[in-house]
Amino acid sequence: GIQVEQSPPDLILQEGANSTLRCNFSDSVNNLQWFHQNPWGQLINLFYIPSGTKQNGRLSATTVATERYSLLYISSSQTTDSGVYFCAVMYSGGGADGLTFGKGTHLIIQP
């Protein structure tokens, strides 16, 4: 099956800092999403981004499908940004139409 690798696995930053999270995938994908899982387990859909660039407030994401990677940018971090950020892909092949997740980046924003 497809491999989804995220880096870094852990990241600790001070409030106000900027960060870049990376997602590499091993095969062509139909689509790619970024999720934020808060400490209570809720998965929030941040971006649906199979290609190109999108921005939503302090967050933006870029996917370069031909080079099989995606980046999530967080600017001016706030403590509420803490949690785990997952990249998830959906791909044709193997009959899998659910999402395949990377292992996530655990982000801690300190006040």
Next chain:
Amino acid sequence: DTEVTQTPKHLVMGMTNKKSLKCEQHMGHRAMYWYKQKAKKPPELMFVYSYEKLSINESVPSRFSPECPNSSLLNLHLHALQPEDSALYLCASSPTQGSAMGYTFGSGTRLTVV
């Protein structure tokens, strides 16, 4: 309504118990999913329902039994579970199977098997 609602939020059950997890959405989505997430791991797909029919069963043990009574409801029936089945169980829905745009997760049921 853009939510997926899961009940209960927490469940503790013995290995001989029978319990059910419930999931509901009113977004008109025709695909619904169950995922299992162990601590400090990513979610893993268990089942996919498309138009109320089971589409994918990712080799899940028979002690987990899904049911889709109608297009808005998804149940997961649990019987004779093991302590290693303790996990966060997440329900999700999307407009159709294979559609990632609009994919929405519920807040999960945290299950502990004792």
